Amino acid sequence: xxxxxxxxxxxxxxxxxxxxxxxxxxxxxxxxxxxxxxxxxxxxxxxxxxxxxxxxxxxxxxxxxxxxxxxxxxxxxxxxxxxxxxxxxxxxxxxxxxxxxxxxxxxxxxxxxxxxxxxxxxxxxxxxxxxxxxxxxxxxxxxxxxxxxxxxxxxxxxxxxxxxxxxxxxxxxxxxxxxxxxxxxxxxxxxxxxxxxxxxxxxxxxxxxxxxxxxxxxxxxxxxxxxxxxxxxxxxxxxxxxxxxxxxxxxxxxxxxxxxxxxxxxxxxxxxxxxxxxxxxxxxxxxxxxxxxxxxxxxxxxxxxxxxxxxxxxxxxxxxxxxxxxxxxxxxxxx
Amino acid sequence: xxxxxxxxxxxxxxxxxxxxxxxxxxxxxxxxxxxxxxxxxxxxxxxxxxxxxxxxxxxxxxxxxxxxxxxxxxxxxxxxxxxxxxxxxxxxxxxxxxxxxxxxxxxxxxxxxxxxxxxxxxxxxxxxxxxxxxxxxxxxxxxxxxxxxxxxxxxxxxxxxxxxxxxxxxxxxxxxxxxxxxxxxxxxxxxxxxxxxxxxxxxxxxxxxxxxxxxxxxxxxxxxxxxxxxxxxxxxxxxxxxxxxxxxxxxxxxxxxxxxxxxxxxxxxxxxxxxxxxxxxxxxxxxxxxxxxxxxxxxxxxxxxxxxxxxxxxxxxxxxxxxxxxxxxxxxxxx
DNA sequence: CTGTTAGCGCGTTCAG
DNA sequence: CTGAACGCGCTAACAG
Numbered sequence: 001x002x003x004x005x006x007x008x009x010x011x012x013x014x015x016x017x018x019x020x021x022x023x024x025x026x027x028x029x030x031x032x033x034x035x036x037x038x039x040x041x042x043x044x045x046x047x048x049x050x051x052x053x054x055x056x057x058x059x060x061x062x063x064x065x066x067x068x069x070x071x072x073x074x075x076x077x078x079x080x081x082x083x084x085x086x087x088x089x090x091x092x093x094x095x096x097x098x099x100x101x102x103x104x105x106x107x108x109x110x111x112x113x114x115x116x117x118x119x120x121x122x123x124x125x126x127x128x129x130x131x132x133x134x135x136x137x138x139x140x141x142x143x144x145x146x147x148x149x150x151x152x153x154x155x156x157x158x159x160x161x162x163x164x165x166x167x168x169x170x171x172x173x174x175x176x177x178x179x180x181x182x183x184x185x186x187x188x189x190x191x192x193x194x195x196x197x198x199x200x201x202x203x204x205x206x207x208x209x210x211x212x213x214x215x216x217x218x219x220x221x222x223x224x225x226x227x228x229x230x231x232x233x234x235x236x237x238x239x240x241x242x243x244x245x246x247x248x249x250x251x252x253x254x255x256x257x258x259x260x261x262x263x264x265x266x267x268x269x270x271x272x273x274x275x276x277x278x279x280x281x282x283x284x285x286x287x288x289x290x291x292x293x294x295x296x297x298x299x300x301x302x303x304x305x306x307x308x309x310x311x312x313x314x315x316x317x318x319x320x321x322x323x324x325x326x327x328x329x330x331x332x333x334x335x
Numbered sequence: 336x337x338x339x340x341x342x343x344x345x346x347x348x349x350x351x352x353x354x355x356x357x358x359x360x361x362x363x364x365x366x367x368x369x370x371x372x373x374x375x376x377x378x379x380x381x382x383x384x385x386x387x388x389x390x391x392x393x394x395x396x397x398x399x400x401x402x403x404x405x406x407x408x409x410x411x412x413x414x415x416x417x418x419x420x421x422x423x424x425x426x427x428x429x430x431x432x433x434x435x436x437x438x439x440x441x442x443x444x445x446x447x448x449x450x451x452x453x454x455x456x457x458x459x460x461x462x463x464x465x466x467x468x469x470x471x472x473x474x475x476x477x478x479x480x481x482x483x484x485x486x487x488x489x490x491x492x493x494x495x496x497x498x499x500x501x502x503x504x505x506x507x508x509x510x511x512x513x514x515x516x517x518x519x520x521x522x523x524x525x526x527x528x529x530x531x532x533x534x535x536x537x538x539x540x541x542x543x544x545x546x547x548x549x550x551x552x553x554x555x556x557x558x559x560x561x562x563x564x565x566x567x568x569x570x571x572x573x574x575x576x577x578x579x580x581x582x583x584x585x586x587x588x589x590x591x592x593x594x595x596x597x598x599x600x601x602x603x604x605x606x607x608x609x610x611x612x613x614x615x616x617x618x619x620x621x622x623x624x625x626x627x628x629x630x631x632x633x634x635x636x637x638x639x640x641x642x643x644x645x646x647x648x649x650x651x652x653x654x655x656x657x658x659x660x661x662x663x664x665x666x667x668x669x670x
Numbered sequence: 671c672t673g674t675t676a677g678c679g680c681g682t683t684c685a686g
Numbered sequence: 687c688t689g690a691a692c693g694c695g696c697t698a699a700c701a702g
Contacts, residue, residue, distance in 0.1 A: 386695035
């Protein structure tokens, strides 16, 4: 592989001159520039960014740690991140934890070792240690989608509590009183916020909260299926189901189908997170849709701003709104 | 940030000893090892892999360039790559080209600059230059999913021609004679192979090939929609549609719905690429399913083998089988 | 089992 | 406008 010295020799200049041409830094005579560029082309020279970064202490690379790349919601977030980073000349290293703290820790170390300039983290849990670790390495971090109690860090997330409140109100307005909540893991803020919004709507409507109708599970199809089976065994059966994310909703739909129940005639269903338009022929689910792409974009822009600005004096929390989209699965008002 | 020298000083040893502890290379006395490890913990030392890679000329990083991360087919491939790489202690940098050659070129440069040890490439076109470029930089490459004519490189792909042949035979056996082929871009091998398999099945059955029923488009919902609209305008209308991938199929389903046609009663539909079980409540499409995860895994294992083995004497082409899954959308035999 | 020397490829610093 | 010297953090090669 050609190095900057090979190019310099061929062009009859010093290595530093080649460096100036590559980076457009400092003054270079047009003629020497042309000679250098010719030498670069002749040799097929490609700069070694490892060496560059080692010297300049900047990698122009961000790390994105998320919890489930197989969920279209997260791929959409990732696209927002990638686009914003790319616009600013940054690359992104994508890491998938599958909600495992061990994997998260592993990737955190990888990213720090790779000297990324900043990290976008969807925390697998509410633990504060991962944030402390990143910051202890003088690396900037923005937390995505989920809150971490007592952490000193920027956050970009959606209003889960508000979305859940609105979806629950919708069900209440249709006459439902026994609404089962199929949420995500305890300790994950979006799952807790979902429950909080649900409780608030019920309380406000003067309905009692039956705590046994509140399930904490995982953000997966299997968990959605299991929680639904469990809820359908209750008597009286819940008349409506609230799924904490799109995968839980799909699991719920399967469980309902297997139980011979129609949606929405026998059981209404609402959910967080839409499925991307590309993946569905006839959108059917009533959902609280989160601006996934926008969330990724804004988080990245905030992170990039932090990088150029230096240590922040005060941390930001950006909360994006959710949009309620009413479709067939929530059904008509009960008679 | 602490460096290896800081750790060495604190532990009262030479930097190289710290290096040996970190990398488990060479012999280190248990006691000194313990002292070094204590110093590492005290200082919160994290090795700088940039420096390490600059010196050792190995980054333990692979690049994966694919064409559409929003398609679940490719996220599944990516998981296979990631898992295989992770098992071998390698990281993956994921790059998304959206089928654009310009983006592909950009990412190719980024990866080479980052000194990745190898590249997995889903080529945006049949052009040979990108392969030449990677190889000119002494970097290994494995081509994924698509063939590149005349290129000297390893390939891991699926048997598109065979899958298309079988799907077409299925439609023929059900009595269909006017089958519209909605394929991907001209020049992309999977799209061409689809058409080839379709032609072979028709020829073998003694049916004429109506070339005007063969469309080349893009692997997108919009293109699937447009091609379908165009085909439905033909008289007589095709009795069956063959979609070149899952997004084309979804576009076709929408166009059929908007035209008031039922599937399969009015028009049968078959497709390449299944949608992941996680995303669909009731699988309905008859498809030629490709082993996406396995393709990613095998390609990665081949690439890793190349890395440790040195320059290959002869290139491999691994062709994985497709599986025909018959569901509702292909319908019953025509009377 | 441990240390010394040197240099990976580049950019910063200071001089011309 | 151009260049020489030096060092980023780490490890290969060679001692001892």
